[in-house]
Structures are given as structure tokens and as C-alpha cells.
Amino acid sequence: MKLLASLTSPYARKIRILLAEKNIPFELVVDSPWETATRVPEVNPLGKVPALVLDSGEVFFDSPVIAGYIETLGVGPAMLPAGGIERVRVRQSEALADGILDAAVTAYLEGRRPEAQQSPLNLDRQYDKIQRSLAELEKRLADRQWLDGDTLQLGDITVGVALGYLDLRLGYLDWRSGHPVLSAFAERLFARPSFAATVPPAG
Template sequence: MKLFASLTSPYARKIRIILAEKGLPFELVVDSPWEVNTRIPSVNPLGKVPALLTNGGEVFFDSPVIAGYLETLNVSPHLLPREPIEAVRVRQIEALADGITDAAVAMVLESRRPEAKRSDDEIAHQTGKIGRALDELERRATGRHWLHGDGLSIGDIATGAALAYLDLRHPDYDWRAAHPALAALAARLFARPSFIDTKPPVG
């Protein structure tokens, strides 16, 4: 398998963590959609990372789809419950976490616009999304070791990737103070080799 990814993409990091947790071999093709000579549009018509090229020559994108595909390979640990409704519940957690990431990325892009075109209202709008999603994840994390069930899931991995991205791109956003259960979960996740080995470069 080949994974086309940027080293700073939180969505790609989520998939890299899943691959590491499952011990699945793959070739990492480092590329960014923002580079002049990027190859990403030829792999994913949406021009986004990550994109996964399977051994059979099929391409899957984006990260929730890739995560779902990797579960079909039936490689332990299983990161989605076998019971369909429980799997949907884990995917809901993943959607919450990915929503935090979406909003955090939107804030980065908005902040990079020329000052005259920058919208404080848009940044506030995205910040509101992050706050509400963090509150919901905190509710789900309170009193639990994992966000769902008795083991690591895609929901936990997506949440860890989102929280790490907040630390990377929005270090002044103190999400830990009001979310102690999430802070404890993040500390456990960030200590795992899969998270340590995929830590993005600073800058």
C-alpha cells in the first residue's frame, strides 16, 4: 500500500496511527496539495490528503473512508465494533473529532489571509464549533478510559489527532483547562508509540 500524505496533515496522521496500531506495512509518499508540483490531484480528484493506493491498485480517500477500508482487512486490533450500531456510534465520535480538525484548519487558513480580508467573525464561528465539540467529547470521556467500549477505537485516534493539531496550530487555545477527561485521554494517547512516531514537524 502507498499512503499519500503531508507530514503535518492531522487527517493523514490519523491514518498513519491506524496503520501503526495494526502493524500494516505501507510506503509513505510525502506530498502536499499546496506544493506547485504536487501529485495529489492525480490520485485524489479532490486534491486532498490522505489518499491510499491499495495493493490491488484501488485508491481510497478521504480519512474516514480509508479508516473504514483498513477495518475490512480484518487485522487486529479491530478499531470499530463488530455490532453495526456500535460501529456507527464510534463513527459519530470520529465525526466530532474530525469536525474539530476541520474548524481548526479553517482557522489556520483564515488567519493566513491578508489582514484586510481576514474575518474575525469567521474565526469566532470556527472557535465556537471547536468549543461545542470539545464539550461533547468531554462528556463522553468522563469516567471512561476510552471514548467507547473497553479498547482503543477510531474515535479515540481521531480525537487524539484533533487535539494534537490544536496544540500544533493553536497553542494558545487552552482546551485542557475545561476538559480534564479529554486531557487525561490525550496524555494516554500521546504516550503511545503510534502517536510518538507520527508527531509532525514543527513549523
């Protein structure tokens, strides 16, 4: 199978980390949807990465769907509980982290517009979402090693990716300040080979 991804996409990084944690081989096709020569729209009408193309030609997007598909392959370690409320809780953690990413990407893109066209109101809305979500995660994690259950799950991976993306794009927010639990959590995640091997290039 092929994963279409840009090296800076945090949503794609989530999937690359998931595949690495499970040791599942795949072909990484680096393709930035922002480039005019991109082929992403040929497989994903939304024109976004990540997109997973199976050997059969079937395509899955977006990242929560791809993660769900990967789990159906039955390759351990499981990163999503098989069902029940436990699965919903991991999905909730994933959604919270994806929401941080959505807000961070929006703020990053807003900040790249010519200054006269930037909306301070929109920027503040995104920063508020990020700050509230960080506070929520700090509270949820408390003295636990992982967000849900006793092992690394998809929610933990996605939170780690979101924190890494804040470092990459919104470093001036200094998210570590006031979040000692999350900071320690991030250091533990960043030390894993799957995270170390997928650090986005600067720029």
C-alpha cells in the same frame, strides 16, 4: 500499498496511527497538496491527503473511507466494531473529532490570510464549534477510559489527533484549560508509540 500524506495533515496522521496500531506495513509517500509539484490530484480528484493507493491501483479517500477499508483487511486489533449501533457510535466519535479538525484547519487558514482580509466572524464561528465539541467530548468521556467500548477505537484515535492538531496550530486556544478529563486522555494517547512516531513537525 502507498499512503499519500503530508507530515502535518491530521487526517493523514489518523490513518498512519491506525496502520501503526495494527502493525500493517505501507509506503509513506510524503506529498503536500499545497505545493505546485504535488501529484495528489493525479490520484485524488479532490486534491487532498490522505489518499491510499492499493497495489492494484485502486485508490481510496478520504480518511473515514480509508479507515473503513483498512478494517476490511481483518488485521487486529479491531478499531471499528463489525456492525450495529456500536459501529455507528464509533463513527459518531470520529465525525465529531473530524469536525473539530475541519474547524481548526479553517481557522488556521483564515488566520494566515492578510489581516485586512480575515473575517473575525468566520474565526469566531470556528472557535465556537471547537469549544462546543471539546465540552461535548469532556462530558462523553467522563470517567471512561475510552470513548466507545472497552478498547482503543477509531474515535479515540481521531480525538487524540484533533487535540494534537490544536496544540500544533491553535495553541493560543489553550484547549486543556477547563478540560481536565480530555487533558488526561490526551496524555495517555500521546504516550502510545503510534502517536509518538507521527508527531507533526513544527511549522
